[in-house]
Amino acid sequence: MTFSPELEARFEKFLAKYPADRKRSAMIPMLMYAQDEIGSITDELVDEVARRVGVTPLQVNEVLTYYSMLHRKPLGKYHVQICTNISCLLLGGEELWNKATHKLGIGHKQVTADGRVSLEEVECIGACSWAPAIQVNFDFYHDVTMAQIEKLIDGLAAGKRPEEITELVKVNR
Amino acid sequence: MPYNEPNPLEVRILSRRFGLPNSQSIDTYLAHDGYQALEKAAGMTQEEIINEVKISGLRGRGGAGFPTGMKWSFVPRQSPKPKYIVINSDEAEPGTCKDRLLVEYDPHQMIEGIIIAGLAVGAQQGYVYIRGEYRYLMDIVDRAIDEAYARGYLGDNILGRGIKFHLATHNGAGAYECGEESALLESLEGKRGFPRIKPPFFPAAIGLYGEPTVVNNVETMANIPWIVNNGGAAFAALGAGRSTGTRLFALAGHVRNPGNYELEMVKTTFRDLIYAPVLGGGIRGSNTLKAFIPGGVSAPWFAPEQVDLPLGQDEVGNAGSMLGSGSVVVMDSATCMVRAAWRITKFFSRESCGQCTPCREGSGWLERIMYRIENGDGREEDLDLLMDLCDNISPGVAWPPQQTTICVLGPSIPSSIASGIRMFRDEFLVHVKEGGCPFD
Secondary structure (H helix, E strand, O other): OOOOHHHHHHHHHHHHHOOOOOHHHHHHHHHHHHHHHHOOOOHHHHHHHHHHHOOOHHHHHHHHOOOOOOOOOOOOOEEEEEEOOHHHHHOOHHHHHHHHHHHHOOOOOEEOOOOOEEEEEEOOOOOHHHOOOEEEOOEEEOOOOHHHHHHHHHHHHOOOOHHHOOOOOOOOO | OOOOOOOOOOOOOOOOOOOOOOOOOHHHHHHOOOOHHHHHHHOOOHHHHHHHHHHHOOEOOOOOOOEHHHHHHOOOOOOOOOOEEEEEEOOOOOOOOOHHHHHHHOHHHHHHHHHHHHHHHOOOEEEEEEOOOOHHHHHHHHHHHHHHHHOOOOEEEEOOOOEEEEEEEEEOOOOHHHHOHHHHHHHHOOOOOOOOOOOOOOOOOOOHHHOOEEEEEHHHHHHHHHHHHHOHHHHHOOEEOOEEOEEEEEEEEOEOOOEEEEEEOOOOEHHHHHHOOOOOOOEOOOOOEEEEEOOOOOOOOEOHHHOOOEOOHHHHHHOOOOOOOOEEEEEEOOOOHHHHHHHHHHHHHHHOOOOOHHHHHHHHHHHHHHHHHHOOOOOOOHHHHHHHHHHHHOOOOOOOOOOOOOOOHHHHOHHHHHHHHHHHHHHHHHHHHHOOOOOO
């Protein structure tokens, strides 16, 4: 299986982090970053990572099914994660979630037919003091309003990139 | 800006570099006392460093509040085995968002603390375990680690004194359970995040790869440079009793100014945090305080009458809850307590690792009963059924809870439901009688 030179360089760095007889430690980081490039964790990727860290494909499968951020099926190009846990619940996270699902006609961990947008109702993402909060892929958006989620969902569905939707600005640099 | 401007009620130790230009960079850090504590620690014996941390009274800031110096002293320093320092940056207790700021705005403060911990216990390798959702923090810490290597604060010859310590990041992939220290170690080894049974698996004896390991929270580590620079006694002079120093309290919910505030422990109360104009600013609109969670969703709730309790570990513990991760969630008079407790229970049900029956099965049953009450299908006897289930998960439904599971996640599940029923029984009954949520 071939990866981009950047991902290969990353794999090399990962494998060098752990003691020589503990390569299995690199499994989850490799799966996470490979998933970003490939779109999901395919059978082929499972075999490849298993081979590189020296475990069986079954052992990789056993691990990846535990973690909510590792996906066997592709997500949308833009994965919109809306937190509805307590701090966000108190300040409108559920309303954001309902608005997004109704607008797109998809539910939890589902993808729009064109593959552009997927939704996930996530547990606490560590933005409680700036609730309600969402993530689009790995970017954080704080204090999200109903007007903003509408603009975001409409924009993404219409083919815009998040940067082009000026009503929301990501907080991480 | 995710952090607030300094104000007179705050005591800024951990957050004093927040807001400096390029506060992430090693140059900014070096211009503001950076790596001076490491220079000092390099001239101290291991016993002297550990003793200074013991004198400081510093307790773990992740939730359990174990004394840090004592934790370090448990590591067999003379053992020829490799030893590890592992930093828990898997921050995922709902309500908690302070480690994110400490890593984002001052990564070198944490890194310096980690290197000093390595010196103290004789470890030569450390890992910073960062939750998968915090991808941008991975990049920040990776850059900071590269800077520290380039300046000789990490590597095989630190400060030119032959000190060896290496540090690397490691990402999680979405699992609350991995914030539990032994589950975190399993995850770091490339496995499912299943907590280990203690004994025998105390990390200080049998930790990462079966070797002696210190697992500390980000905020705990971030305190170390200041303690070494200023002495443990200066740290212990802040706060009172067994709660020394400051904490970065995360305030969320129905207050006018939610945010992260660094406050001196014990000397400040929940009332200050929630109502002081320069802190929480009081309850939003014209509503009033209904209840608050004092330390993350694992903690039992407090009523408005408890708002004058000091922000101290023992003070909160003696009142039947815990300061936990230092995250305070405020609920006002417009909040449906059934819905709040249901959502927290749903969280535990989704995040249970599934190893232990009381947690795996109990959380699901509780969640389904709570759901039917909130949605109009509840029965009066459900209240007793809920409490009976809670009692099965944690006999007596008291705090601190009785342990029936491998880790503490299980016995924390009843906290919100038991608090809700004890404090707001009538509200639960109204849901049953009216066949739905009166707040909808």
